[in-house]
Amino acid sequence: MTRLKHIRTAAELASLTPAPELAGWDANALEHHRPDAHWVLFDRNTVLARCSLWWRTVPPLPDERPGVIGHYGAADAESGRTLLEHVCNALADQGCTVAIGPMDGNTWRSFRFVSERGDETPFFMEPWHPPEWPRHWQAAGFDTLARYRSGLNPDLTHADPHLPALDAKLTAAGYRLRTLRLDDFDTELGRIHRLSLSSFRDNFLYDAMPAEDFLALYRPLRARINPELVLLAERDDELCGFVFALPDLLRSQQDTVIVKTLAVHPEQGGNGLGGWLTAKVQQRAGELGYRRAVHALMVDANRSRRISERYGEPMRRYVLLCRRLTS
Template sequence: MNKEQLLISNDRLPTPADAHWVLIRNDNNIVGRCSLWWENTPPYFNHRLGLIGHYTVEDAAAAARILQHACEQLAAFGCTMVVAPVDGNTWQSYRLLTERGEQPTFFLEPHNPDDWHCHFLDRGFTALAHYTSALNTNLTYIDSRLERVAARLEDAGVQIRSLNLQRMEEELHRIYTVAIASFQGNFLYTPVKEEEFIAQYLPLLPYLKSELILIAEHDGNPVGFLFAIPDWLQAQRGETINTIIIKTVAILPKRIYAGLGNLLVAKCQAIAHQLGYSRAIHALMHDANPSRNLSRRYAQTIRGYTLFAKQLI
């Protein structure tokens, strides 16, 4: 007969949490783990949110036990709603892959077994937000309306250049304020310190191509940026890397910069085409994000992801 126990874990995980728990079966086998956050979580209507992240389980039985325990713990600390999976905040890994599609996993994409979403549904969670990734196989596509946008921004003095990888940390320091201002209206946003923002990108340095990371500047100051990266998982599968992944587009929320995000995407795809790439993945877009409006015109949805929630009180 299986014996199970839940223990507080001292594991050193990449994101600090208010608690780490592991589920141990038959005295020494770890069959599940999660981290919990109840302090400094993002606002959501009148709720006090608790977060479950670093979630991993071996089977449905372990999932039921660990999710029940997580909800009980968060309720005991005054949370009225739990959201999962979120590794502390939306700057870190979050969302569950729920609609796999036929395309293989791409670099830096959330990945989990197909049945994990059932773990949350079986414990009374429901979908809180939905995200998609889309594939563009025509990098030469140009929306004619962007010609007017480009002309207007050029007349205003906005210039676009590639990131200098030799000065990576300095470049990240300069675009940090753009990221903070651009993302503060995002779903479940929480602020992040500059050193955390920089630390998130520096480990990716060996995988970057400067031509695929664009910075828009106005009067010498950054006002927008686009971060794209080759799909290195193609190389691991023995394939030629023919795909870029557009991960992040951030623009200062001022009227003068309207359309700049779409222009950066178009320029990045044109550059990728010149470099010999033939595909671009628009990654992890919230369904309510304006970027979905442009992407729908020429990119096909290939994947779906879900963020789950459960009301505790």
Template structure:
């Protein structure tokens, strides 16, 4: 068998990748490819990392060869760990599906051939972090005790929907809350406001303002929950679930119970709009929002993992 040939391009690529690599066989056909990032990537234990994303491969042998080459390139660029699949940072596409209950994919969910995680493991990668998505019926139940709800209201907390006539301004306040809420998250990097606006302006026509709930205390934003319909399920002719995409609370607001209040509110609105299920999507294994999911008796429908390899 003739060895594959490595091709490396270090021109800036899609999603600001630092390089693109691919392997070709003797006929010139691509057998594996990936993009690499080592600039402006997250840190792990205070050390720089490189990430591998947009991965594809024909078989396990091609995958291992490509990943070995990728690890070598990232090591030469000063990275201590290779992490993937990740397109540069956690704001972009990352994670492999590693288990499923068989339910169809939902909107914005990562997807991959089932053999990919095993191919990465054979190339020396191991699981760095785990995530899950859970589904639950919208049966009208609320998990926030009435006394806590009353305390939040007495402290000046109100919840409203997104004002579609001020969509861009609303995105700016959602971005500001996100930066504060997620700053201690695993592999966190800040996202520039312009990049955040660009991503959400593209999907404006699909955003239902009633499914974006914004909490304020005395007129100052202090949290939000962003819900979207599962348009992918609708496209398959199925009843779409309500996807709870993002939940964020400003830690400086000191509003204990606000996350539960926002989720209860979104579930209530969703049920009024005819949704019968909610999906709490892509939650990190250490995320405190998993407690809310548990109180709503969520059942895991998918598990995901991020992989790493020391360099």
């Protein structure tokens, strides 16, 4: 007989055995992501479904009090539906008006379901899950809140015809590009964090991340970063924009880079700086021997999507889901 259990520590969760479909998830995320609750559905000693809830500190949604569901996994549709019904009621009891997910607390961490997989294999740091999991949520009454995509530039040998003009224009305006200084990594991350807060503040579901959490998120990537693929645009020693790319470590051919983050200070927008950073990092990747670039995880309405469309087509689509709650 299945039962629901409120898990309070990673050690308590470790005392249970996950179903094979749930194996591989790091229970230490409970300590790092600090959810307000973590629930499991289990039978005897086997976890059949799991998820975490956030309601105290969550991304804002106009005219709503959102609750967030993340760390989701389920061995089967019935277990997933049972757990989702329970946690939606739990969020409603906390005064939430809408449930959003999947999202591991905020949009700085893993969120979204893959909705159209395409033919490409998963790339490094891409959210990935069994194809059944979005259907669990839809069966539980969740609808689409936002849509996202990843694009693919299949040929980095093709020169961007806009780049010479952008080079001349932005260099004349006093902008200079440099690569990331790995020997001063924390200082560089601090500057990138401050610019990110300004650049992303108007993004959908934006929630400011404290500097210490940002550093904890990116420090584990240090050994995997090629500083030649992280470009910073400065003018008068002020950071105005950056593009963060890294190799796709999941692809056996090692021929692909992931353009993960593009940010431009709002006061510097509209002058082509985002397009310049994208073109330059792809040019540099091609010089390093990479053949392809993934433009990763863009919200459909974002300017970065329009930049990406200059170079290729969508390779994957994603959704973020929501459900109206009633107390």
